[in-house]
Amino acid sequence: MISIIIKLLTTSNHIGGAQELNAGSPICKIACVDGEEFTVYSGIKGQLIEVNECLIQNPNLILKKVELGHWISSRHNMGMAFTRDLWKDIKKCTSEFCNFDDYNWDWTLQHLSMKCIPDKVKVMKMKATRVFHIGECGVHHKGKNCQPDNKKKQIETQLQSNKQHLFPNVLSVGGQSKFKLRDPKPNGGWGDKRDRELCLSFAKGQG
Numbered sequence: 324m325i326s327i328i329i330k331l332l333t334t335s336n337h338i339g340g341a342q343e344l345n346a347g348s349p350i351c352k353i354a355c356v357d358g359e360e361f362t363v364y365s366g367i368k369g370q371l372i373e374v375n376e377c378l379i380q381n382p383n384l385i386l387k388k389v390e391l392g393h394w395i396s397s398r399h400n401m402g403m404a405f406t407r408d409l410w411k412d413i414k415k416c417t418s419e420f421c422n423f424d425d426y427n428w429d430w431t432l433q434h435l436s437m438k439c440i441p442d443k444v445k446v447m448k449m450k451a452t453r454v455f456h457i458g459e460c461g462v463h464h465k466g467k468n469c470q471p472d473n474k475k476k477q478i479e480t481q482l483q484s485n486k487q488h489l490f491p492n493v494l495s496v497g498g499q500s501k502f503k504l505r506d507p508k509p510n511g512g513w514g515d516k517r518d519r520e521l522c523l524s525f526a527k528g529q530g
Contacts (some may be wrong), residue, residue: 339492342371345476346456367456369397387491394436394444394497394501396507400429402454412440414526421522426512437506452496453489 416439436444
């Protein structure tokens, strides 16, 4: 059981004082009634623009609450499941997907949500994440030491300690995302004709 003792490790709670975070940056510590203490880490590199004060008053909110909103690359690209209907909508947008000059699939999907997919891509996201970023040695890592095994052990310990909370029988909506959906500018890296033709061939079942 989670107690109400939560120590925030961040300092900002509004856009004007947004705090820079890297994947794995500690956000807060949660103390449990049995004496155990857990640290909540940032899943991705980005900026913390707001702290949910409700979590301090009622930590159990994170266990069974979901958030509704539009699919946004920087928030939803680490792990997801989607319906066959959405896959069909994506395939209908094959030309737009394969010819958008961005080597990132996730930003391209956000572009499709704005320009091609009917009613935009909507998500239901757990407030307490079940997906973690362990790419300590990739482009997000800026330190001198690279210890992916340590990160792996850290996450395994966190999951083991919270396994009783991972699959709740009942979910409830904890709010709507306030993040504004926008059509991203292409980052480039996808202008080679051969890449685009290969992408189109996969969609047509020829690759």
